[in-house]
Amino acid sequence: MLSPAASRSSPRHPFASSTARLEVLPSHIDVEEEARLYEQLCSEGAEYSRVHPVRSDSPSIPPSVFSKDIWLDDHSGESRAFARDVKIGGWTNVGDKRGGAYIVYDCAIKTKEDTTIHIHKRYNSFLELEQALHRTLPRHQLHFVPPLPPKTPFARYRPVFLDRRRRQLQYWLSAVLLHPDIGSCKVVRQWVIT
Structure with a gap:
């Protein structure tokens, strides 16, 4: 082992004690060669799928291109969520400030079918959705729900706060x-339809 003074003066190479073969990659990558190798891999995979049909105990999962023993599920499919985009375009003050006014937010939800749903929700509606999610979601999914912004009763009608x-x-x-x-x-x- 090197002394602390020696290790500071001459840094060790990260692979100095390695016994495995080290292959240095070229600094220039031949894009055409990479494309040819990719096409070859795809054609070998198609040939493998033709010769080795899908197993009967797993009809929806094709075999892996790389191994006869590994079966891969396709996790690249679309999300099951119905929304594609969410915007809250603005807010509206409903009622009189002296007689129980409240703020309504204009939510525009674009679905996967390119239909835009406009809903108007109060802050309490967002709070109710958060509470319902915490009651119904599995524990391992709760960390995906971020905390709502806190209530601030004294600043709730100020434009800077509302924005x-x-x-x-x-x-x-x-x-x-x-x-x-x-x-x-x-x-x-x-929550969206009510």
Whole structure:
């Protein structure tokens, strides 16, 4: 072992004690050669699939290109969530400040079918959705639900505060509606349509 003074003066190479073969990659990559190798790999995979049909005990999962023993499930499919984009475009003051006024946020939810759903929700509606998600979601999914922005009763009618809250609620609603599992749950769908 090197002394502390020796190790400071001459740094060790990270592979100095390695006994395995080390292959240095060229600094220039031949794109055409890489494309040819990729095409070859794809054609070998297609040939393998033709010769080795899908197992009967797993009809929907094709065999791996790389090994006869490994079966890969396709995890690259689409999300089950119905929403594709979420925007909260603004807010509206409803009622008289002396007689129980409240703020309503205009939420525009674009679905995967390119239909835009406009809903108007109060902050309490977001709070109810958060509470329903915490009651119904499995424990391992709860960390995907970010915290809602806190209530601030004294600043709730100030435009600067309302714009900041609009952006925070848009982030929160996007995190919920666009999540592949949470965005497809029954609680979220009911919140959107009611």
